[in-house]
Amino acid sequence: EVQLVEFGGGLVQPGGSLRLSCAASGFTFDSHWMNWVRQAPGKGLECVASIKYDGTEKSYVDSVRGRFTISRDNAKNSVHLQMNSLRVEDAAVYYCTRDGVAPGIYHDYWGQGTLVTVSS
């Protein structure tokens, strides 16, 4: 069974840092692109970062580029999101998602999400 479990969320002050992690199991982790998708309270969805199965390609949405860093450890079946210089508008539930191996399949599995609150 595919499982994605996020952790690392919490309360942080504006300007602070947080590192989110996602533990994956139940599939061949190093065959899949992985992503972080966030959802502000009561709002829609935003894909903020994506990483290739071997870690050689990374993409970021403009609003987080230069502040967030996505990485993965294929030996430990985990993906991470280092978030620096956090802003109030970064507050959201952050979901770890998996892309399918077959072309055209995105976000076929989601974790339960971890809440990030940015407030003074």
Next chain:
Amino acid sequence: EIVMTQSPATLSMSPGERVTLSCRASQRISSYLAWYQQKPGQAPRLLIYGASTRATGIPARFSGSGSGTEFTLTISSLQSEDFAVYYCQQHSNWPWTFGQGTKVDIK
């Protein structure tokens, strides 16, 4: 950035009714479109990818159509478990972008 626009924002429907949700892209995206369902307090779930292919385990009452800039998600006969928010997403050009969602609630 490609903007995805969903309509309507809310649909009030009764069980058993046929439901049609619309999604429009600000530029052509071929068939690089997915639909997701999200229930309160839950993560989204992939329903449709490639504009018209049902994901694993998705009931046949869900169908998707369209290409280019205009897309539709149809639920042939609404079940109680289908009341939720539905999002479309394009994956033609990074950043992948979502529509703002259509909420299907009980009339």
